[in-house]
Amino acid sequence: MAQNETPPTIPRGPAFTPEALCSMSGNIKVGACDVRSNLVTGRGATPEEAASNFFASRQLLLDGYAALDRPQPPAIPLTREARLAQILTCGLAKAVANGDYSLVERLAKAVALVLSDAVTPTEIAPVFAVRSQKNEYEWYEVSGKVCTCPDSTKHVKAGDIGYYCKHVLAVIFTAKLAE
Numbered sequence: 134m135a136q137n138e139t140p141p142t143i144p145r146g147p148a149f150t151p152e153a154l155c156s157m158s159g160n161i162k163v164g165a166c167d168v169r170s171n172l173v174t175g176r177g178a179t180p181e182e183a184a185s186n187f188f189a190s191r192q193l194l195l196d197g198y199a200a201l202d203r204p205q206p207p208a209i210p211l212t213r214e215a216r217l218a219q220i221l222t223c224g225l226a227k228a229v230a231n232g233d234y235s236l237v238e239r240l241a242k243a244v245a246l247v248l249s250d251a252v253t254p255t256e257i258a259p260v261f262a263v264r265s266q267k268n269e270y271e272w273y274e275v276s277g278k279v280c281t282c283p284d285s286t287k288h289v290k291a292g293d294i295g296y297y298c299k300h301v302l303a304v305i306f307t308a309k310l311a312e
């Protein structure tokens with residue numbers, strides 16, 4: 134640079150945070166087979182401070198991994214209602230994905246049937262009795278995907294074999310809860 138040139142001006146900006154003068158880094162290997170490798174850095178104004186921060190960070194890392202390795206307490210089993218909610222949400226997601234809002238309605242009604250203990254096994258193993266929602270003295274027989282209710286009968290006659298009435302769905306939910 135020539136003598137008579139003015140030095141470039143340094144733009145004024147936010148004050149810089151002064152860099153720590155000393156730093157100490159190390160690759161910490163954790164685990165029985167040293168499978169986890171982590172770079173730890175400690176910084177400070179003096180070598181002692183940097184070393185102290187390095188060892189503090191290292192300890193935090195080791196404590197964190199020790200907590201991960203500790204056996205976890207067994208998960209608290211979900212209540213029947215919570216499991217039913219999970220099953221319902223799963224069914225609702227599939228129904229909504231298919232744009233089948235009639236099924237959304239039947240799924241909700243099926244949950245109501247299960248919650249009101251309307252599903253009862255019969256003496257013939259695969260056959261369940263499901264109480265009518267409209268008439269508490271009326272019961273329908275559900276065997277597999279077929280039900281004796283008017284809704285199911287109508288769809289079976291129409292050849293709609295993929296149709297599940299709310300009673301069939303209630304039996305499916307009951308079976309899932311028993312798993």
Ligand SMILES: [Zn+2]
Nearest residue numbers: 280282298300
């Ligand atoms: Zn039915």
